[in-house]
Amino acid sequence: MTDLTMDQFGDQLGDQLATADDGDETAGAGANTASARSVAYYRGPVFQRRLRHRYLVERWFRWAGLGAIGLAITMLVVLLGSIVLNGWSAFRETKLLLEVSFDPAVIERVDPGAADYAKLARMAVQARFPEVTERSERRQLNAMLSDGAGQLLRAMVLGDPALIGQKRSVWVPARSDIDQLVKGNIARGGAEGERRFSDRQLGWVDGLRAAGALRLEFNTTLFFAGDSREPELAGILSGLTGSLLTLIATLLLAMPVGVAAAVYLEEFATHSRWTDLIEVNINNLAAVPSIIFGLLGLSVFLNLFGLPRSAALAGGMVLALMTLPTIIIASRSALKAVPPSIREAALGVGASPVQTVFHHVLPLAMPGILTGMIIGMSRALGETAPLLMIGMVAFVVDIPRGFTDSTTVLPVQIYMWAASPERAFTERTSAAILILLVVLTAMNALAVYLRRSFEKRW
Numbered sequence: 381m382t383d384l385t386m387d388q389f390g391d392q393l394g395d396q397l398a399t400a401d402d403g404d405e406t407a408g409a410g411a412n413t414a415s416a417r418s419v420a421y422y423r424g425p426v427f428q429r430r431l432r433h434r435y436l437v438e439r440w441f442r443w444a445g446l447g448a449i450g451l452a453i454t455m456l457v458v459l460l461g462s463i464v465l466n467g468w469s470a471f472r473e474t475k476l477l478l479e480v481s482f483d484p485a486v487i488e489r490v491d492p493g494a495a496d497y498a499k500l501a502r503m504a505v506q507a508r509f510p511e512v513t514e515r516s517e518r519r520q521l522n523a524m525l526s527d528g529a530g531q532l533l534r535a536m537v538l539g540d541p542a543l544i545g546q547k548r549s550v551w552v553p554a555r556s557d558i559d560q561l562v563k564g565n566i567a568r569g570g571a572e573g574e575r576r577f578s579d580r581q582l583g584w585v586d587g588l589r590a591a592g593a594l595r596l597e598f599n600t601t602l603f604f605a606g607d608s609r610e611p612e613l614a615g616i617l618s619g620l621t622g623s624l625l626t627l628i629a630t631l632l633l634a635m636p637v638g639v640a641a642a643v644y645l646e647e648f649a650t651h652s653r654w655t656d657l658i659e660v661n662i663n664n665l666a667a668v669p670s671i672i673f674g675l676l677g678l679s680v681f682l683n684l685f686g687l688p689r690s691a692a693l694a695g696g697m698v699l700a701l702m703t704l705p706t707i708i709i710a711s712r713s714a715l716k717a718v719p720p721s722i723r724e725a726a727l728g729v730g731a732s733p734v735q736t737v738f739h740h741v742l743p744l745a746m747p748g749i750l751t752g753m754i755i756g757m758s759r760a761l762g763e764t765a766p767l768l769m770i771g772m773v774a775f776v777v778d779i780p781r782g783f784t785d786s787t788t789v790l791p792v793q794i795y796m797w798a799a800s801p802e803r804a805f806t807e808r809t810s811a812a813i814l815i816l817l818v819v820l821t822a823m824n825a826l827a828v829y830l831r832r833s834f835e836k837r838w
Contacts, residue, residue, distance in 0.1 A: 467810025474559040475551040477593035478504035498530030526553040556611040556804035611804030622787030629696020638707030666705035674769030690771040703756040710752020714745040747834035754827040
């Protein structure tokens with residue numbers, strides 16, 4: 381009801397009461413008097429004032445709800461905007477074009493892998509700026525190159541030994557400070573002593589840019605390299621692989637145990653104090669802080685059972701314990717949503733209770749169970765605290781190949797990068813957060829898709 385009709389509400393209600401009173405031929409004098417008082421009350425100023433106050437409260441409540449939603453959306457936009465602004469530049473890297481001479485005097489033909497390829501990169505950059513002759517300036521010139529330049533040249537020679545003795549144009553990665561300068565993340569101005577690059581390096585960068593020997597390209601290192609102390613060489617592949625192995629171990633351990641527990645409690649267990657105690661503990665475990673599970677894993681899985689520290693197997697067991705309550709609660713809700721008529725019909729045609737559950741009830745409840753498992757896995761993917769307790773904060777460069785290899789996970793790698801003071805790690809931290817958010821969004825979207833695709837309408 382709007383403000384324009386609010387004042388007319390009392391009159392309309394009074395008219396209805398008066399009409400009803402006139403139509404009731406059997407009403408007595410007392411009833412007529414009470415009806416007249418009601419008509420007068422609903423048309424009076426007291427009722428109108430109370431009515432206006434009620435609609436005012438409802439209006440304020442509606443605007444308060446819209447304001448809360450707007451505030452939440454604003455905070456989300458600010459959060460995502462800051463992450464995107466800080467991290468989008470990490471998806472590009474600065475490359476320098478050098479004429480590299482694969483000098484046989486530097487590369488050993490017997491064992492090319494043992495050669496000093498960083499020297500080849502230094503020779504190439506010095507050949508590009510022959511006017512630089514002083515030792516201090518040569519150090520500054522060599523400092524523009526990343527350590528990955530030598531690694532790139534080594535990989536090229538090992539892949540094609542025929543390059544020895546030839547001269548090729550090669551795009552090599554720049555050091556992180558030069559990379560941040562080119563991207564505009566570091567200011568060019570200010571005193572030379574307050575910057576991490578000199579005026580000479582600034583002039584060389586401008587010269588390379590003018591000559592077309594400097595460019596920004598897609599940063600494949602971020603996706604296909606392991607962790608590194610050098611920001612421009614650090615990637616998330618080890619963290620992604622460790623997260624995948626940990627989630628596989630979590631799923632293999634938590635899924636059968638959680639579904640079996642839910643089926644027993646919902647379909648077979650009789651109501652008793654024992655089952656009530658189990659249900660209360662399951663609900664309480666769902667609210668336990670995650671670091672408690674990390675302490676349990678440290679004391680039981682590592683110290684008692686002797687599992688390898690910072691391994692995906694130990695992390696998967698810890699996350700499985702943490703995810704079990706979520707899976708059990710979601711699975712029980714999905715089983716409870718199946719109509720009793722399904723069970724009664726199966727039992728009526730001669731199916732046993734076990735056949736009823738596993739042939740009829742469980743398949744119909746599987747979409748809800750899968751949704752609960754995916755949501756539980758999403759929570760496990762974003763956990764950091766329990767994995768820190770079992771040593772998965774280790775600096776891991778190599779890509780793990782099995783469940784018992786030392787590894788880290790993507791949230792822990794983000795935590796380690798965020799603790800680094802270098803500006804280049806700041807943008808990589810934001811980029812890794814964006815990748816993690818994309819993965820989590822994809823997992824939740826998959827849960828929604830499965831629920832809508834296989835959901836039964838009863």
